[in-house]
Amino acid sequence: MQTSTLVLFLFVIAVFAFYSSQNRSISIAGKLGGIRKLSSLPSYYGTYSVLLTLVPVLLFISLWISLDQLVIERLVVEKIPKEYVPLNTSDYQLMINKIMSISGGIIKNDSVPSWQLDAAVRMRQLSVISQWSITCLSIFMASILVYWGFRRVSENFNARPVVETIMERMLLASACIAIFTTIGIIFSVLFESIQFFRKVPLFDFIFGLEWSPQTAIREDQVGSSGSFGAVPLFVGTILISLVAMVIAVPIGLMSAIYLAEYANTSVRAFAKPTLEILAGIPTVVYGFFAAITVAPVLRDFGESVGLDIASESALAAGAVMGIMIIPFISSIADDVISAVPQSMRDGSLAMGATHSETVKRVVIPAALPGIVGGILLAISRAIGETMIVVMAAGLAANLSINPLDAVTTVTVQIVTLLTGDQEFDSAKTLAAFALGLMLFVVTLMLNIFALQIVKKYREQYE
Amino acid sequence: MSNSKLSQSISTDGADPKISEQVLDVEKDLLSMESYSTIGNNLVEDAKMSVRNVNVFYGDKQAIFDVHMDIKKNEVIAMIGPSGCGKSTFLRTLNRMNDTIDSCVVSGEVTMDGENLYDPKLDVVELRARVGMVFQKPNPFPKSIFENVAYGPRLHGLADSKVDLDELVENSLKKAGLWEEAKDRLHQPGTGLSGGQQQRLCIARAIAVEPEVILMDEPCSALDPIATARIEELIEELSQNFTIAIVTHSMQQAARVSHRTAYFHLGKLIEVNPTETVFTMPEHKLTEAYITGRFG
Numbered sequence: 225m226q227t228s229t230l231v232l233f234l235f236v237i238a239v240f241a242f243y244s245s246q247n248r249s250i251s252i253a254g255k256l257g258g259i260r261k262l263s264s265l266p267s268y269y270g271t272y273s274v275l276l277t278l279v280p281v282l283l284f285i286s287l288w289i290s291l292d293q294l295v296i297e298r299l300v301v302e303k304i305p306k307e308y309v310p311l312n313t314s315d316y317q318l319m320i321n322k323i324m325s326i327s328g329g330i331i332k333n334d335s336v337p338s339w340q341l342d343a344a345v346r347m348r349q350l351s352v353i354s355q356w357s358i359t360c361l362s363i364f365m366a367s368i369l370v371y372w373g374f375r376r377v378s379e380n381f382n383a384r385p386v387v388e389t390i391m392e393r394m395l396l397a398s399a400c401i402a403i404f405t406t407i408g409i410i411f412s413v414l415f416e417s418i419q420f421f422r423k424v425p426l427f428d429f430i431f432g433l434e435w436s437p438q439t440a441i442r443e444d445q446v447g448s449s450g451s452f453g454a455v456p457l458f459v460g461t462i463l464i465s466l467v468a469m470v471i472a473v474p475i476g477l478m479s480a481i482y483l484a485e486y487a488n489t490s491v492r493a494f495a496k497p498t499l500e501i502l503a504g505i506p507t508v509v510y511g512f513f514a515a516i517t518v519a520p521v522l523r524d525f526g527e528s529v530g531l532d533i534a535s536e537s538a539l540a541a542g543a544v545m546g547i548m549i550i551p552f553i554s555s556i557a558d559d560v561i562s563a564v565p566q567s568m569r570d571g572s573l574a575m576g577a578t579h580s581e582t583v584k585r586v587v588i589p590a591a592l593p594g595i596v597g598g599i600l601l602a603i604s605r606a607i608g609e610t611m612i613v614v615m616a617a618g619l620a621a622n623l624s625i626n627p628l629d630a631v632t633t634v635t636v637q638i639v640t641l642l643t644g645d646q647e648f649d650s651a652k653t654l655a656a657f658a659l660g661l662m663l664f665v666v667t668l669m670l671n672i673f674a675l676q677i678v679k680k681y682r683e684q685y686e
Numbered sequence: 687m688s689n690s691k692l693s694q695s696i697s698t699d700g701a702d703p704k705i706s707e708q709v710l711d712v713e714k715d716l717l718s719m720e721s722y723s724t725i726g727n728n729l730v731e732d733a734k735m736s737v738r739n740v741n742v743f744y745g746d747k748q749a750i751f752d753v754h755m756d757i758k759k760n761e762v763i764a765m766i767g768p769s770g771c772g773k774s775t776f777l778r779t780l781n782r783m784n785d786t787i788d789s790c791v792v793s794g795e796v797t798m799d800g801e802n803l804y805d806p807k808l809d810v811v812e813l814r815a816r817v818g819m820v821f822q823k824p825n826p827f828p829k830s831i832f833e834n835v836a837y838g839p840r841l842h843g844l845a846d847s848k849v850d851l852d853e854l855v856e857n858s859l860k861k862a863g864l865w866e867e868a869k870d871r872l873h874q875p876g877t878g879l880s881g882g883q884q885q886r887l888c889i890a891r892a893i894a895v896e897p898e899v900i901l902m903d904e905p906c907s908a909l910d911p912i913a914t915a916r917i918e919e920l921i922e923e924l925s926q927n928f929t930i931a932i933v934t935h936s937m938q939q940a941a942r943v944s945h946r947t948a949y950f951h952l953g954k955l956i957e958v959n960p961t962e963t964v965f966t967m968p969e970h971k972l973t974e975a976y977i978t979g980r981f982g
């Protein structure tokens with residue numbers, strides 16, 4: 225049986241387990257004089273049976289699936305004559321892939337050497353055996369467990385706390401998966417980066433002023449050996465983020481002040497969802513807008529006033545990124561401004577302050593830490609933003625702080641380094657991981673700092 | 687007119703076991719009455735503020751009905767009544783804080799020294815500097831103690847120099863009885879003070895702009911008994927220089943600090959009398975029922 229069919233079949237068994245246990249508990253209750261005589265409600269006995277059956281069997285199946293490929297591979301290779309087994313890992317992998325393709329029928333049998341054919345046949349046999357064993361074993365296991373769950377139903381067995389515990393464990397497991405995935409990602413980036421720093425010194429990377437990652441692929445090729453100074457990328461990133469912030473902070477903040485302090489309910493009811501729509505536009509659309517509309521307009525405008533604006537200027541990308549970030553800032557600022565207690569405003573108004581004086585002297589200062597936190601979060605978003613800059617910022621790693629020039633960003637370089645055919649252990653490819661790591665560290669620190677501020681601010685009014 | 691019905695039920699003997707029922711009847715009458723008149727001496731000769739014909743609405747819902755009342759210069763007048771009877775609403779008509787609530791509409795006339803406060807030409811901002819307010823929950827701004835007190839003077843340009851301002855802040859804190867506790871920590875946040883200190887800081891903040899009238903809306907309800915006693919002392923001292931209207935849910939407090947007491951019920955001003963009279967020989971059945979603890 226196919227694994228998916230098997231799992232489906234197990235769910236059918238689970239449904240059966242649920243009803244059989246539930247019915248048994250109901251019939252026991254009937255004899256004793258009512259459901260109240262049971263330790264738990266009938267549905268808990270059913271749920272208990274389901275969990276008892278599904279959890280171990282599904283765990284067993286996933287364990288089997290993750291291991292069987294490996295085991296089969298070993299068994300197949302064992303039978304291959306030693307002289308054909310390559311020692312080099314990538315050649316070895318190539319051979320395994322070839323055998324898999326043959327056994328899967330992707331490569332025609334008649335054109336391959338006989339030892340490979342033998343291996344393929346063996347592999348085929350082993351997978352069939354594996355498939356059958358897992359089907360039989362898991363159905364057998366499930367039946368025993370269903371029966372066991374069924375037998376355990378009695379008026380004295382309290383299924384409720386058991387179900388509670390199992391549920392808790394399952395939730396815990398989900399949380400762990402999320403956390404471990406994150407840690408896994410961090411480590412994989414970290415290890416690749418360490419490899420990169422073996423080839424390029426950390427110092428050169430962080431302080432180098434020149435970025436041109438083209439390395440020669442073959443020894444005899446002409447061309448630069450590549451230089452990996454990340455400064456132009458970080459300067460470009462900061463420049464574009466700065467342009468974005470110059471646009472997003474005042475507009476976002478002022479719209480938040482208007483919405484939180486002045487707008488009446490009907491304006492709010494209209495404006496808030498509109499801003500949220502703005503936040504929901506995919507960044508690739510913004511990228512389009514930046515590359516196709518904003519950049520040419522800016523360049524034409526520059527020409528007409530005698531300014532030389534690159535067609536992929538930091539200004540265009542930053543401006544559009546700023547527009548993207550406006551709703552982000554305005555929504556955080558709106559939240560923190562609204563969280564300033566009404567009693568603060570009343571206190572100020574009762575002192576004879578006007579509304580705008582109250583906003584300026586009491587509300588904004590009170591909300592300031594939260595607003596600053598929000599801005600820092602926005603900055604970390606701007607730094608990590610990829611799509612807009614990929615489309616609008618260009619690739620030239622100019623070291624420039626003039627927003628009219630074309631610059632490139634860390635994220636753009638990561639994208640270009642990893643797209644296209646690459647050798648996976650070249651400095652060029654590994655550089656992407658190092659950049660990713662730097663980006664991660666910077667945004668992580670920004671976020672921690674920002675959340676700290678926001679949290680402190682929340683406590684102030686609790 | 688329904689007034690006669692009212693006085694009828696009032697003349698019934700207080701010891702009657704059916705009294706609760708009668709009180710309920712009176713309350714019912716009050717609800718159905720189109721017009722009524724306040725019992726006692728709600729109007730006085732030398733009024734600082736005069737309230738005439740005041741009705742307050744929250745949207746369609748009327749919260750204050752046809753109130754006529756005077757507040758004498760340099761007196762402490764207490765407003766009592768069951769919760770939800772409109773004490774806060776009434777108090778807020780006196781400095782037009784109700785303007786800050788969109789749905790709230792006030793009709794009638796409120797004057798201070800003969801000047802109509804609801805005159806469209808009147809500057810609300812200036813009015814609120816003349817009629818200060820202290821709220822139920824201490825609400826110091828998240829600034830330093832000094833900045834809290836300096837807030838009003840800075841706003842209204844009351845101090846021309848740093849020295850003036852320092853002096854003004856010091857005097858206000860002294861008047862509010864907070865100077866000794868605060869003088870060494872003037873530049874620490876006001877929110878770091880204890881509840882009672884915060885409330886005195888709010889009083890200092892209010893008196894720093896030298897208002898003529900101070901409104902206090904249950905200023906002690908969030909405080910412990912010792913802090914309450916301090917505020918009550920303070921109110922007594924302040925009454926020498928300021929006219930004070932205080933809302934309180936504590937009858938003992940009203941008895942201790944006020945000269946006159948006004949009793950509100952369901953948005954109507956039932957009785958205004960010297961405090962002693964109200965607490966010893968209330969004229970109105972409802973007042974009596976309230977001070978003997980028959981309403982919440």
Ligand SMILES: Nc1ncnc2c1ncn2[C@@H]1O[C@H](COP(=O)(O)OP(=O)(O)O)[C@@H](O)[C@H]1O
Pocket residue numbers: 744749767768769770771772773774775776787789
């Ligand atoms: N902002 C408001 N909007 C609508 N109704 C209100 C508002 N404030 C108070 N009310 C209503 O007005 C009445 C009087 O309230 P309030 O003046 O706060 O009473 P008190 O201070 O005596 O407890 C209550 O019925 C209350 O529900």
Ligand SMILES: [Mg+2]
Pocket residue numbers: 773774775903
């Ligand atoms: Mg109140």
